[in-house]
Every structure is written in structure tokens, then in C-alpha cells.
Amino acid sequence: MMSAVRGLTRRLPILIPFFWLLVFFLTPFFIVLQISFAEFQYGQPPYVPNFRKVEGVGDFFNQLQMMTLYSYEILLSDNLYWKAFLSSLRIAAVATFFALLIGYPLAYAMSRAPRSWQPILLMAVILPFWTSYLIRIYAWKAILQKNGFLNNVLMELSVITEPLTLLSTPFAVYLGIIYTYLPFMVLPVYSSLEKIDPSYNEAARDLGASGLTAFWRVTVPLSLPGVIAGCFLVFIPAMGEWVIPDLLGGSGTLMIGKQLATELFNNNDWPVAAAVAVCMIMVLIVPIVIFQRAQESDQRRRQEEG
């Protein structure tokens, strides 16, 4: 008895976070799955509750029969959802590409800066990440609107005569996502660039490679783990964005995360919102698992080195 108690207290550091995540992270996904098969009803909650209480085997099958694929039929028949999915994939992919295009040179320049500057530069990249996400998106609203800063500057410089429509366009959404997620690209890329031993590059140069060749064939391949981590850290959350398309995109910008929020908050159709969430998880599970594997093997490598 005593040893059982002691065994339990020893395992508390595992058990407490494990159960917390089991209850508040894993179980909710199953509830979403369950409600995606529920029937819609007017009222509170806006779905017919199922499997609240199961009395016997017969009742179980009864309740099983009450489950409906109706929400999924809606998703399949209305091509709005398909379009929103594809458009989210495209927006997330393009935004990730541009975040890499801007982030890689920035991370590279940071890793090449004098040693004493590096902590300051690193902090300068992290700082916008600490300042509110919402405020950073809001800042672009003031810049992009009809009488906003960008239009004012362009008019002043006589580049344009009429203010351009920049807000409520796909362009604004791309910009918002790239801006918000740039630090997530820069940090992992920087940390892998910074680890590269400069003598590798010198060796390549000594063997006759030009600066550019040495960069392409030595630096880039060695920084690949950071690039991959950065791309996942941008792509996966961008795919599910809701606030950015909501604030910067117009009604023309379809994104699946925004569609989910609309079904839930405006249409009050919870089963359809749940079905959208289930589909999103099924699409994202592949990149998430790849990301996790990479994260874990990276940790194992560090542990073996240290």
C-alpha cells in the first residue's frame, strides 16, 4: 500500500500534465467529432445532444442510429467549402513562400552580423511577437485603407491619382499573414544558420567554389532543418487563420477558418462548424505529424550531443 502511494507520488509529474492534456486537449477533439454527426436544431445548444447517457446496449445502437452524416453532405454538396479549403491552402502556401523569401535573407544577415550585435538583433525579431497580434494586424488596416498612409504617400509622390483599393483584398490578407508570421520563420532559420561552422564555408572556398556556390551547396543544405521548421510554423497556423481574413480581407476572400467561425457565430450551425473542424484536422494532421517527428528527432540529437 505504502509503496503504491509512493509510486504514485513519484509519477505525479507525469500524471498531472498527462491528464490535463487528455481531458482538455484530446477529449475535446472527440466531442467535436461526435457533434459533427449530431443533428442541427434551433435552440440552446444548437444541436441535438447525443451519447449524453447510454442505457444498455440497445440504447447505444439506438443513439448510433440517430447520428447523421447530414453536416458532411452539406460540406460536399455546397462548393463554398471546397473553395474555402483550396483558397486557404493556396493563401497559406503563397504566404509561407514569401515569408521564407523575406525571412531567409534577414536570418542570414543576422547570423553574419558581429557577435555582439546578435542578441540585440534576435530580441528585435522577437519583440514584435510579444506585442499584440491583434494590434499588428490593426496597424495594417490604418495603412491600407482608402485614406490610409500608403495611399496618402503614393498620392503625395504622384505615383497614383486615385486612391487604390488595398484593404479588403486578397493582397491585404497575404500581407497580414506574412507580417504576422515572419518571426516564426526567422527564428528557426537563424538558429540553424548560426550553428553552421564557418570553416565549412571557408573549406568550400579554398577548394575553388565561388561565394554563391559555397552558399548554395554548403550553407543552404545545412540550414534546411530550420527552413523546414519555419515553413511548418507559418503554414499550419496560416491555414486556419480567422482574424486576418476577417479584418483585412473582404467578403471575397474565402478561408476555411473564417468559414468555421461564420458557421458557429453567425449561422449558429454547430454541427456544420464541427464538421468543418474535423475536415481541417484531417487535412492538417499530415503536416503536424511531420513537424512533430522533426521536432522530436531534433531534441534527441541535441540530447545525444549534450
Next chain:
Amino acid sequence: MSRFSPFNAVALTFGFAFLYLPIMLLVVYSFNENDLVTVWTGFSFKWYGEMFANRGFRDAAWVTIRVALISSTVATVLGMMAAVTLVRAKVFFGRTLFTGMVYTPLVMPEVITGISLLLFFVNFDINRGMETLIIAHITFTMAFATVVISSRLIDFDMSLEEAARDLGCSRFEAFMRVTLPNIAPAVAAAWFLSLALSLDDVVVSQFVNGPGSTTLPIKVLSSVRLGVSPEINALSATLIGLVTSAVIIATIIQKTRAVRES
């Protein structure tokens, strides 16, 4: 080693200009006395006065602070336990599941975390309010706390703790007196990060908040939807100022401690 080419200078300038110009414009124009945000007419603290007089903002700020303090503290403790488990226990039943649950919230789109917690609470008849907000914030910030702490714990020399155990410390004592002081900077960073994430969160909060538990970001989101307003500019500038000074002070404290130790 550092051959700092013009290309690097351009990349740094362009990158940081892109990151900072929008925020700086926002801060500068918060001192504009005009009702129209983008037309400068004169310097004024007018909108700061309006902001501080706004009861709705004050109540929401108070809710936000309480939720953030509680959830970040719990998340740090849970994150520390999870980090110790992940770094030290090599093999145990459910390890893959556990690592999966720890790392997934890092990348999981917030709308999914939000809707699953909402449906979870509704399904079990839990009334939405401060408590559900705190539970939700702990759940998604814990992952960040775990990653920060475990990256420090990997570098920690386990033999120090073993020495303490050999000298008669209990497992718990050895951890508290040897390991914890060593990983303290990471624990502080994890707490700080969880606090910032919680203070900032809008998406998950929007799903799980209830009447009377409106946080500041939720309030800001609903007014930002309507358009740009000078009062929101003043609020944003205040928050940016607070966060920036907190980060700078924390960095200076860490630096001076590092200097003193060496």
C-alpha cells in the same frame, strides 16, 4: 568570420523596416489630435484621456490580467512537469501520445483549439466564464512553457541532481534545491511567454468566454471590426509601450545576472 556584405545590410534594413514601420506609425499617430486617424493635425494626449476614461476597457483589462496571471502560473508549473517527463523519462507507456499532445498545440490553428474547447464545455454543461477562459489559456500556453523549459533542461547536467540524491536529498528536494535554481531563467522565460500569450489571445478567448468575462483583446477585436479609431490607437500604443519596456527590463536583468555569475 563576419564578412558583412552590402547585401546583408540591405536584408537587415528591409527586414526590420517591414517589422517595425507599421507599429511605429501606429504609436506616432496615437498622439494625433484629429478624429481621423491618418490625417495629422497636431500633437495631443486627448485619446489617452478618452481611453483611460473608458470603463469598458478598464473592466476588460482587469479580467485579462487576472486570467493571464493565473493561467500563466499554472501553465508554467504543468509545463515544467511535462518538460521533466519528456527530457528524462525515455520510455513509458503512452510516450508518443504524450509528446504528440505536448507539441501539437504549438501549431494547431487556434480556431480548432477554440471550437473543440467550446463544444467540450457546452457538451458537459459547464458555464462559460472566467474559469473556462483560464482552463483554455492554460491548455494552449502550456505547450510553449514546456518547449522553453525542456530546451534548457536538455543542457542541464543530470549528475548534479544525482550527487544531491547521493548526499541524502529526496527526489523532490534534489529537484527543488539543485535543478530548479539551475533552470530558473528558463522557467521565468516560460512564465513570461505564457503571460504574454494569454494577455494577447483573442481567437481561443472569443470561443470560450462568457458573459462578464470579456477580455481586452475581445473588446478590441469587436471595435476594430468597425474600423480604425484613435482611441484604439492610444490603447495599442500603451500596450506596445508596456510590453516593450517589460521585455527590455527582463533582458537587462538577465544580462546583469549573467555578468555577475561570470
